Amino acid sequence: MKRRKFIFVAGAGTVAVSGLTYFLNDNYQNHKYIDRINDTWRHSIKFDGSNRAIMIELIRYATLAANSHNTQPWFFKIGNNKITISPDFTRRCSAVDPDDHHLYASLGCAAENIVHAARVFSLEANVSIQSDSAEVIQIDFEHTSSSQSELFKVIPKRQCTRAPYEGKKASAQQLKVLEIIAQDTGISTQIFTDTNDLETILEFVVAGNTDQMRDKAFVKELKDWIRFNPHSAMKHGDGLYTATSGNPTSPTFFGSLLFDMVFNEKPENDKYRDQIRSSAGVIALVSEKDDIEHWIKAGRCYQRFALQATAFGLKHSFVNQAVEVPEVRTQLANYLNIGNRRTDLLIRFGVGTDLPKSLRRPVSEVIV
């Protein structure tokens, strides 16, 4: 064989073998990822019924809560009939969340799951917030009769589904329940389903998104939390695995290059247009006071909303761009007519199909 032909055949062979190896390895990693997901998103399996084992199980349920960028910014401590939750500031996202609003809201989401799971173990959870303490959420338990709520049942089913939905409406009854379930003392809600309202809210989301896409620190931080393939997602047990947002997987090196090439303002804004226009509605959570206590409460309210939506068979995902950029948040506040109260979270919901779920770190890593 001539030398040039030999080099060509050898080169093509190497590419083919590398491709096949990547394909087989990717397939293998996908199977492993699905095993990890099945082991993560489940109800309790048999465990010794000691008080400590129950507390650990409650913490496992807590970690299934939504949390900003899937950073899982929490530590849990088990006390005497008590669990406390503290922020893990090493996981803060200073670009998107400079005041730690989302970080504290994430702790609230985790606390809410504990409340619903506790009743299954005959425990009533009393949640108190101590904003000036490192152990900012204290959950004390007292005995009660065992019960299993609809919200508890769907804890392992809830996910943030970042995809276009099917354009179907939610029923008036569902909207009423969703609007009320996400309220608390100091937290109010506004639900929008009218096309004109949704188009206006969409423009705030696009304005916020445009601002963020032009912010190098925001983009870098987001990229740092993206996991481009199942192997990377499993290695970290946290972060935003591309498949969970309906995006392709790839080796980290290529994913990173591709991200730089395709993560652009226009397609991203168009994506949010499709997402909001195909949703049944958007809900805004608004707090009376802009402080840690209310951020945590807003997180609890979101988690209740999300579980109820899931129980109704509805999907949801955050469109927080409009509340993350301060100037846009002010414009949105004017539109919502809420004076100087803070819009904490903005969430769309509708009828759609599940995407792959995201992972969590092992419970042992978050118990101190």
Ligand SMILES: Cc1cc2nc3c(=O)[nH]c(=O)nc-3n(C[C@H](O)[C@H](O)[C@H](O)COP(=O)(O)O)c2cc1C
């Ligand atoms: C306070 C808070 C803010 C969030 N903001 C956004 C957001 O702006 N955009 C988004 O797509 N997801 C957002 N999320 C969702 C998280 O990314 C999601 O919960 C996490 O990746 C874990 O995925 P899962 O909820 O499907 O389990 C937010 C979650 C929380 C609790």
